[in-house]
Amino acid sequence: MxxxxxxxxxxxxxxxxxxxxxxxxxxxxxxxxxxxxxLDESAGAxxxxxxxxxxxxxxxxxxxxxMMADSFIVESSSQGSPGxxxxxxxxxxxxxxxxxxxxxxxxxxxxxxxPTLGIAKMVADLVNQEGEPVLSCEYTLLLLTRxxxxx
Amino acid sequence: MxxxxxxxxxxxxxxxxxxxxxxxxxxxxxxxxxxxxxLDESAGAxxxxxxxxxxxxxxxxxxxxxMMADSFIVESSSQGSPGxxxxxxxxxxxxxxxxxxxxxxxxxxxxxxxPTLGIAKMVADLVNQEGEPVLSCEYTLLLLTRxxxxx
Numbered sequence: 554m555x556x557x558x559x560x561x562x563x564x565x566x567x568x569x570x571x572x573x574x575x576x577x578x579x580x581x582x583x584x585x586x587x588x589x590x591x592l593d594e595s596a597g598a599x600x601x602x603x604x605x606x607x608x609x610x611x612x613x614x615x616x617x618x619x620m621m622a623d624s625f626i627v628e629s630s631s632q633g634s635p636g637x638x639x640x641x642x643x644x645x646x647x648x649x650x651x652x653x654x655x656x657x658x659x660x661x662x663x664x665x666x667x668p669t670l671g672i673a674k675m676v677a678d679l680v681n682q683e684g685e686p687v688l689s690c691e692y693t694l695l696l697l698t699r700x701x702x703x704x
Numbered sequence: 705m706x707x708x709x710x711x712x713x714x715x716x717x718x719x720x721x722x723x724x725x726x727x728x729x730x731x732x733x734x735x736x737x738x739x740x741x742x743l744d745e746s747a748g749a750x751x752x753x754x755x756x757x758x759x760x761x762x763x764x765x766x767x768x769x770x771m772m773a774d775s776f777i778v779e780s781s782s783q784g785s786p787g788x789x790x791x792x793x794x795x796x797x798x799x800x801x802x803x804x805x806x807x808x809x810x811x812x813x814x815x816x817x818x819p820t821l822g823i824a825k826m827v828a829d830l831v832n833q834e835g836e837p838v839l840s841c842e843y844t845l846l847l848l849t850r851x852x853x854x855x
Contacts, residue, residue: 585766587773588782602783602846610785611766615736618762622738631739632753634761636792644784695753 555629557597557671557696560658568679569653573608573646584693606647613652614640614687617677621656627655630697632670638691646687654679659691706766706780708847717769719830720804724759724797732763758796762793764839765791766804768794768828772807781848783821789842797838810842821851 570637582591590594597606646652648679656677665671672695679688733742737760740747748757759767797803807828815821823846830839 581766585770585773587770587778588784589778590784600783607784609769610787611762611769614765615732619736619738621747622736627738627740632751633739633758634793636790637760637788638790640791641787647731692735699748 554702555625555632556702557661557663557698559629560661560673560694560696562626562658562660564658565652566625566656567619568617568656568677569651571616571620571652573616573650573652574635575606575648578606578608578648580603581615582609587613600653603645605645605647607647610640610642612672613642613646613679614690616646616652617654617679617688617690620652620654620679621677624656626694630695630702632695634693634695635663636693638674639689641689642678643686643689644681646681650687651682652679652687654688657679663698669698669704671696671698705796705853706776707853708716708781708812708814708824708845710780710851711812711824711847713809713811716802716806716808717772717776718804719768719775719806719828722767722771722803724767724799724801724803726757726799729757729759729763729799732836733760736760737762749764754796756796756798758798761791761793764793764797765841766828767797767803768805768830768839768841771803771805771830772828775807777845781853783846783848785846787844789825789844790840792840794837794840795832797832801838802833803830803838805839813847820849820855822847822849 582652659674661673741751812824
């Protein structure tokens with residue numbers, strides 16, 4: 554199991570591949586983001602910025618979360634996150650896309666208040682099967698140290 | 705239908721109520737964020753920061769999206785969003801919580817490149833049934849003007 558000590562500056566984790574299906578896109582949009590261009594091909598085509606049916610941006614964030622969970626978070630001492638510094642939705646994500654990417658430790662330090670808790674700043678990037686960037690995100694990940702796990 | 709012209713600085717939209725169910729939390733976590741404290745009561749209790757089973761932060765973002773969609777986005781000229789300036793997960797969201805909140809237009813301007821497209825900076829806040837803040841978020845919303853819709 555990875556602990557805070559494994560999250561040194563510059564450490565990078567590979568993400569994906571994550572195949573984006575029309576069925577999953579419509580399921581997410583129906584539940585959480587029922588805007589026409591997330592639900593209907595012709596409404597998507599009428600939206601110049603979308604240019605067809607597109608995934609909800611929050612769905613793309615959720616796909617990123619799943620890729621990070623599988624890559625390095627579930628088998629770690631993660632204590633969750635207090636928040637996100639930014640998310641950029643750089644290009645539409647469409648049915649049939651396959652997403653891959655990376656997540657890098659930009660910086661890491663121990664909590665001043667709780668020295669068995671580490672605070673890592675993480676930078677994640679996703680691209681589609683053409684290598685085109687679709688999402689960029691920076692967030693904070695909290696992780697116990699080895700001593701914190703033993704306690 | 706609301707267009708860019710309706711999103712003047714200071715305009716505020718009420719959000720929710722959104723009842724948070726254990727079933728929906730487990731469904732989201734199983735699909736997108738299978739960290740132990742999002743899936744299992746005892747793992748959540750062992751996480752000092754969570755203090756019990758908690759919703760994935762991305763799930764809370766998705767609930768916010770649904771509340772905004774129902775409140776003012778679906779019946780608008782929304783063209784989606786290029787990104788999020790920040791998300792703060794301020795407190796755990798737990799089964800049985802009921803979330804409400806507001807979303808306010810912090811600023812709005814027309815695109816210099818495309819004068820029928822408006823760019824609104826939106827600030828959203830969610831609280832639980834105790835009135836305790838659980839999420840704060842700032843993002844950009846793109847909206848067509850009335851002229852843009854007619855075109």
